Amino acid sequence: MIARNEKRPLLLANARVIDPSRDMDQRGDVLVADGVIKEAGKNIRSSGAPEGTEIIDVNGQVVAPGLIDMRAFIGEPGAEHRETLATASHAAAAGGVTTIICQPETDPPIDDPATVDFVLRRARDNAIVHIHPMAALTKGLEGNEMTEIGLLKAAGAIAFTEGAKSVMNANIFRRALTYARDFDALIVHHTEEQNLTGSGVMNAGEFASRLGLSGMPKAAETIMLERDIRLAEITGGRYHAASITCADSLDVLKRAKDRGLKVTASASINHLALNENDIGSYKTFLKVRPPLRVEADRAALAAAVAEGLIDVIMSDHDPQDVEVKRLPFAEAAFGAIGLETMLPVGLRLVHDGSMTLPALIRAMSTRPAELLELPGGTLRPGSPADIVVFDPDVPWVVNRELLKSRCTNTAFDEAKLTGRATHTIVAGRTVYEYV
Amino acid sequence: MRLPLMTTRSPSSFALAHRHLLGIEGLSPSDITGLLDLAEEFVDLNRQVQKKRTTLSGRTQINLFFEASTRTQSSFELAGKRLGADVMNMSIAFSSIRKGETLLDTALTLNAMHPDMIVVRHAASGAVELLSQKVECSVINAGDGAHEHPTQALLDALTIRRNKGKLNGLTVAICGDIAHSRVARSNIILLNTMGARVRVVAPSTLLPAGIERMGVEAHHDMREGLRNADIVMMLRLQRERMGGALIPSSREYFHYWGLDPAKLKFAKPDALVMHPGPMNRGVEIESSVADGAQSLIREQVEMGVAVRMAVLEALARNLPNA
Numbered sequence: 001m002i003a004r005n006e007k008r009p010l011l012l013a014n015a016r017v018i019d020p021s022r023d024m025d026q027r028g029d030v031l032v033a034d035g036v037i038k039e040a041g042k043n044i045r046s047s048g049a050p051e052g053t054e055i056i057d058v059n060g061q062v063v064a065p066g067l068i069d070m071r072a073f074i075g076e077p078g079a080e081h082r083e084t085l086a087t088a089s090h091a092a093a094a095g096g097v098t099t100i101i102c103q104p105e106t107d108p109p110i111d112d113p114a115t116v117d118f119v120l121r122r123a124r125d126n127a128i129v130h131i132h133p134m135a136a137l138t139k140g141l142e143g144n145e146m147t148e149i150g151l152l153k154a155a156g157a158i159a160f161t162e163g164a165k166s167v168m169n170a171n172i173f174r175r176a177l178t179y180a181r182d183f184d185a186l187i188v189h190h191t192e193e194q195n196l197t198g199s200g201v202m203n204a205g206e207f208a209s210r211l212g213l214s215g216m217p218k219a220a221e222t223i224m225l226e227r228d229i230r231l232a233e234i235t236g237g238r239y240h241a242a243s244i245t246c247a248d249s250l251d252v253l254k255r256a257k258d259r260g261l262k263v264t265a266s267a268s269i270n271h272l273a274l275n276e277n278d279i280g281s282y283k284t285f286l287k288v289r290p291p292l293r294v295e296a297d298r299a300a301l302a303a304a305v306a307e308g309l310i311d312v313i314m315s316d317h318d319p320q321d322v323e324v325k326r327l328p329f330a331e332a333a334f335g336a337i338g339l340e341t342m343l344p345v346g347l348r349l350v351h352d353g354s355m356t357l358p359a360l361i362r363a364m365s366t367r368p369a370e371l372l373e374l375p376g377g378t379l380r381p382g383s384p385a386d387i388v389v390f391d392p393d394v395p396w397v398v399n400r401e402l403l404k405s406r407c408t409n410t411a412f413d414e415a416k417l418t419g420r421a422t423h424t425i426v427a428g429r430t431v432y433e434y435v
Numbered sequence: 436m437r438l439p440l441m442t443t444r445s446p447s448s449f450a451l452a453h454r455h456l457l458g459i460e461g462l463s464p465s466d467i468t469g470l471l472d473l474a475e476e477f478v479d480l481n482r483q484v485q486k487k488r489t490t491l492s493g494r495t496q497i498n499l500f501f502e503a504s505t506r507t508q509s510s511f512e513l514a515g516k517r518l519g520a521d522v523m524n525m526s527i528a529f530s531s532i533r534k535g536e537t538l539l540d541t542a543l544t545l546n547a548m549h550p551d552m553i554v555v556r557h558a559a560s561g562a563v564e565l566l567s568q569k570v571e572c573s574v575i576n577a578g579d580g581a582h583e584h585p586t587q588a589l590l591d592a593l594t595i596r597r598n599k600g601k602l603n604g605l606t607v608a609i610c611g612d613i614a615h616s617r618v619a620r621s622n623i624i625l626l627n628t629m630g631a632r633v634r635v636v637a638p639s640t641l642l643p644a645g646i647e648r649m650g651v652e653a654h655h656d657m658r659e660g661l662r663n664a665d666i667v668m669m670l671r672l673q674r675e676r677m678g679g680a681l682i683p684s685s686r687e688y689f690h691y692w693g694l695d696p697a698k699l700k701f702a703k704p705d706a707l708v709m710h711p712g713p714m715n716r717g718v719e720i721e722s723s724v725a726d727g728a729q730s731l732i733r734e735q736v737e738m739g740v741a742v743r744m745a746v747l748e749a750l751a752r753n754l755p756n757a
Contacts, residue, residue, distance in 0.1 A: 145680065148687040175681060178639045182655040235639075 009033035020362035021378035035428035040379035066098025066386035072317035078107025089127035093432035095340035096388035096421030105163035111136035113155035177237030196220035268316035284332035306355035319407035347419035389423035450752035458583035474745035491520035514743035588621035603630035611670030636660030
């Protein structure tokens with residue numbers, strides 16, 4: 001971490017400034033002072049920056065609003081051996097992520113205003129990026145009784161979710177949506193009909209059959225998504241599908257959006273960049289929930305992000321230690337880390353022509369900010385100076401031992417990637433520099 | 436029978452042109468006004484040493500309570516006795532239904548005893564109306580499920596009218612568990628019939644579907660719902676609704692929907708507070724409000740006896756051989 005004098009204004013000069021909130025993609029400079037963005041887009045150097053401004057010539061690199069990762073599992077409190085708020089924040093900073101939304105699957109779960117307060121205070125004192133917790137939708141994440149949505153939101157819970165679980169009882173989920181609407185609270189839901197997925201460990205289909213592994217059918221996701229959307233429609237609640245993975249779900253999502261429902265969705269970077277064949281010979285770091293699907297689904301997801309049908313790309317960062325990953329595939333834990341590699345892997349989708357750079361930034365920053373009602377996701381003057389500077393063309397190779405996360409379970413170990421964050425700025429302070 | 440000197444009204448001869456009182460639904464504004472005027476006479480009577488009349492002398496009134504109730508049952512018992520009727524209490528919750536007798540068998544059994552009026556409370560909506568079809572006497576609904584509780588709405592109306600001088604044009608906010616409340620339904624119908632503006636204030640999980648179609652404004656934010664209200668009517672929150680099913684906790688419920696002095700300030704300065712009882716202090720209402728200067732809660736109980744006397748008498752005037 002490089003400490004800088006925060007009082008000193010900072011000029012990021014000679015940049016490609018991308019700000020999806022204003023449909024901006026142009027050559028120019030970005031001026032930061034007092035923790036906020038003063039100007040972005042114009043050629044400021046010629047008109048003169050304030051006296052004493054530190055000038056960084058970024059030499060044509062991209063300057064964009066800092067990324068907001070809507071879905072990261074962090075082990076604090078309760079599983080600090082996997083990840084702490086501090087270690088996660090360093091991984092985030094190295095990946096250009098300036099805001100992490102952490103999930104309530106902790107021990108104890110984040111289902112009480114006091115726990116929200118604990119996480120916010122620990123993050124304030126130890127993390128180098130912003131961290132906001134989502135709170136549990138039901139007490140103890142048990143799917144039975146709704147939590148104190150009003151008091152939790154007042155304490156700082158940014159949305160409500162069951163993490164990587166689904167509320168199987170439709171009436172309980174309906175009541176939670178109804179009640180949450182009174183507080184304009186967003187419900188983020190993992191869509192998995194668990195009776196259908198059973199003990200499945202990967203996508204159901206030919207490849208699972210060849211490997212001799214039990215499968216999780218796509219229908220499990222699509223059925224739950226259909227149910228949720230019907231309930232969102234009758235309750236009027238704000239609903240966000242946590243992780244969409246297949247083309248069938250996209251049809252469902254499109255119909256809901258065409259009807260004007262308050263329904264949005266995320267896809268994880270894993271499902272956008274990988275398919276089930278990448279599991280190869282039982283690579284447990286690619287065992288994720290929901291599972292990786294077939295190539296046609298992956299391609300459909302990427303297209304859906306490009307056209308805005310899928311609103312958000314998230315990392316699904318889920319650190320798991322060696323003890324639970326160095327096991328036979330069926331017995332290994334689900335989850336892969338992703339905070340540090342989300343942007344570089346996302347750039348792969350830009351390089352292969354799946355989407356434009358502004359579309360990628362929109363899905364990783366602007367849309368999450370809008371859905372979560374956060375002040376970031378934009379370079380508009382007056383906004384918090386949460387900024388990523390990245391070189392979209394620098395080649396590098398992922399080495400899991402060099403990643404900042406406390407765990408090494410990356411799905412992209414030894415991957416050759418093109419592009420990465422070079423400066424990460426949070427509230428005007430540079431928290432990461434690539435050297 | 437002389438009325439106190441303050442009153443110049445002549446004794447009411449109002450008779451209800453119905454055999455039963457099954458609900459507020461179906462009562463005209465003049466029916467309601469007639470019942471309230473008659474009840475006023477009984478308020479005065481009940482404050483005297485000699486509270487007894489003989490207009491129901493020889494009549495038999497059966498209080499048939501399939502659901503336990505202390506307040507309503509004793510109020511009806513006292514009302515009948517003060518009018519001279521023979522009153523019998525049957526708490527079915529502890530008797531023949533346990534032995535497998537159906538509602539209609541019970542009705543036929545009672546009918547054979549030739550009562551003149553039966554006061555019925557039952558946990559199932561519509562049960563009182565069903566019973567009324569099988570007996571030859573008058574039936575008074577003392578609460579059926581989440582449907583109606585007409586005498587509660589009448590006593591609330593009487594309390595309001597005595598304190599505000601009118602019902603027409605007042606803004607009344609009914610707050611709490613609207614979905615499961617027969618008190619709310621009867622009050623909504625009565626107040627709308629009499630020209631008051633009715634709001635309901637509750638979390639969406641405690642509002643029944645389509646409530647706006649009953650002629651009320653629905654609010655989830657209590658401060659908005661109470662803004663400039665003349666009357667704040669709190670409802671009891673059943674304990675079984677707490678703990679996550681429909682609301683997350685009594686702590687959160689009180690924070691957002693419990694009546695405390697801060698929220699009451701959003702109502703008019705002379706707003707009055709009501710509650711049908713029994714109260715959950717610290718859940719739906721703070722003690723300082725329940726016992727405060729703006730509270731009408733104790734007066735409601737007094738009005739209960741008078742209104743039930745009025746209902747019994749107004750129905751009795753229509754009975755054969757009256």
